[in-house]
Amino acid sequence: MSQTDCPFCEKLRDLSSLQASEVVWRFPYSVAFLGPWQFYRGYCVLAARSHERELFHLPDEVRRAYLDEMCLLAQAIDQAFHPHKLNCESLGNQVPHLHWHLFPRSGDDPDRLSPVWLALAAAESDPELRRRLEGEPIDRPAIATALRQTLTSLKAPRA
Amino acid sequence: MSQTDCPFCEKLRDLSSLQASEVVWRFPYSVAFLGPWQFYRGYCVLAARSHERELFHLPDEVRRAYLDEMCLLAQAIDQAFHPHKLNCESLGNQVPHLHWHLFPRSGDDPDRLSPVWLALAAAESDPELRRRLEGEPIDRPAIATALRQTLTSLKAPRA
Numbered sequence: 483m484s485q486t487d488c489p490f491c492e493k494l495r496d497l498s499s500l501q502a503s504e505v506v507w508r509f510p511y512s513v514a515f516l517g518p519w520q521f522y523r524g525y526c527v528l529a530a531r532s533h534e535r536e537l538f539h540l541p542d543e544v545r546r547a548y549l550d551e552m553c554l555l556a557q558a559i560d561q562a563f564h565p566h567k568l569n570c571e572s573l574g575n576q577v578p579h580l581h582w583h584l585f586p587r588s589g590d591d592p593d594r595l596s597p598v599w600l601a602l603a604a605a606e607s608d609p610e611l612r613r614r615l616e617g618e619p620i621d622r623p624a625i626a627t628a629l630r631q632t633l634t635s636l637k638a639p640r641a
Numbered sequence: 642m643s644q645t646d647c648p649f650c651e652k653l654r655d656l657s658s659l660q661a662s663e664v665v666w667r668f669p670y671s672v673a674f675l676g677p678w679q680f681y682r683g684y685c686v687l688a689a690r691s692h693e694r695e696l697f698h699l700p701d702e703v704r705r706a707y708l709d710e711m712c713l714l715a716q717a718i719d720q721a722f723h724p725h726k727l728n729c730e731s732l733g734n735q736v737p738h739l740h741w742h743l744f745p746r747s748g749d750d751p752d753r754l755s756p757v758w759l760a761l762a763a764a765e766s767d768p769e770l771r772r773r774l775e776g777e778p779i780d781r782p783a784i785a786t787a788l789r790q791t792l793t794s795l796k797a798p799r800a
Contacts, residue, residue, distance in 0.1 A: 536727055538716040549708045557697035567737055568695055571730045575746060575754050578726055587734060595734050597758040 483578055490529045490579040503623035507633050508641045509551040511544055516626050520617030522585045522598065524563040524625060528552055530580035537572070537580065551639070552582050558632040559586050566594060642737055649688045649738040662782035666792050667800045668710040670703055675785050679776030681744045681757060683722040683784060687711055689739035696731070696739065710798070711741050717791040718745050725753060 485491045494513060497505055506514040506526055517525035530548055534540055540548065556568050565586030572582050587594050593601050605612040644650045653672060656664055665673040665685055676684035689707055693699055699707065715727050724745030731741050744757050752760050764771040 536715065536719065537712045537729070538719070545712060546705060546709070550705075553696045553704060556695065560695065560697070567733055569730070569732045569734065570696070571728070571732070571756075573728045573730070573756060574726055575728065575756070596762070597730075597732060597734070597756065599756040599758045600762055603755070603759055 485533045488533055488579050489577055490581060491533050494529060494531060503626040506626050506629050507555070507638060509555075510639055510641045511548040512551050514555050514629075516622055516629075517583070517585075519585075519598070519602065519615045520620050520622065520625060521591075521615040522587065523617065524559040524565070524584075524586045524629060526555060526559065526584045526629070528555055528582040528584065533579050535574065535578045535580070540580070548580070552584070554633070554636055554638050555582075556584050558629055558636055558638070559584055561636075562628045562632045566591075569598065644692045647692055647738050648736055649740060650692050653688060653690060662785040665785050665788050666714070666797060668714075669798055669800045670707040671710050672800075673714050673788075675781060675788075676742070676744075678744075678757070678761065678774045679779050679781065679784065680750075680774040681746065682776065683718040683724070683743075683745045683788060685714060685718065685741075685743045685788070687714055687741040687743065692738050694733065694737045694739070699739070707739070711743070713792070713795060713797050714741075715743050717788055717795055717797070718743055720795075721787045721791045724748075725750075728757065 497513065504516055506516050512528050512530050515527045515529065517527045519525050528551065532540065537545055552570065556570060560568060563586050566589035567587045569585040569587060570582060572580065574580065585598050601615060605615050656672065663675055665675050671687050671689050674686045674688065676686045678684050687710065691699065696704055711729065715729060719727060722745050725748035726746045728744040728746060729741060731739065733739065746753050760774060764774050
């Protein structure tokens with residue numbers, strides 16, 4: 483997958499066309515998007531601004547700054563929504579452009595001992611579970627606002 | 642879970658009692674263990690030396706050094722086994738002591754587009770799949786040696 487057919491590169495090229503609530507924060511080396519599965523309240527996807535496949539393909543200083551941004555976003559999700567545990571995952575099996583899935587896990591989630599991917603796979607054939615994991619009813623702008631306020635209080639860098 | 646009943650703290654306290662092939666590398670801020678699922682050839686678990694739940698609970702300098710070690714181990718796995726893609730995951734749902742799962746994914750894996758957790762969950766009720774994912778027949782010391790040689794060539798820091 484090259485930059486021309488990469489869905490992350492496409493989103494990053496035209497951030498202003500996205501709804502305001504979908505872009506949580508524009509960091510210098512990455513952009514945080516509100517993720518689709520808001521049963522995991524505060525779930526974000528943090529896409530690197532560079533189209534690279536692996537962390538060690540980034541120059542050292544860029545990689546460290548990108549990871550600082552990831553940790554700061556994780557801290558903001560934690561402060562805003564008080565999860566039981568955070569799951570930080572950089573997979574890229576479908577889209578090999580560096581991005582982190584930051585999933586806050588709730589102590590009330592009966593599946594809290596398992597990776598989220600088992601529930602998300604089950605939701606593919608279960609519309610009711612899918613709606614539950616999407617977090618309906620949900621106020622996505624309010625979630626994005628809470629994250630932005632926390633990132634502001636943490637003095638998160640902006641591009 | 643406190644340090645006294647944490648399985649990672651227990652392993653880290655007594656590394657010399659483990660088989661040599663199981664401890665891949667002793668970094669200053671973490672220790673790399675060879676993981677059980679060697680169908681993902683080179684799979685390692687990188688446990689932080691400190692018993693902390695989240696990355697942002699570590700002091701900045703310790704966190705950055707730990708993440709540098711994670712990236713170097715990922716690079717070594719990549720150089721030694723040439724995976725199609727690496728999956729880097731810090732979950733801690735069962736053991737909330739910081740650790741990375743570094744899963745190299747093969748282009749020949751029919752499930753390469755999915756997180757490994759789906760296959761690993763299926764293996765719980767399928768002994769044949771379990772044996773396949775454990776990577777049998779397998780020479781674990783040879784895998785550990787290949788990783789150590791690569792880490793040496795990358796000048797990885799040692800504790």
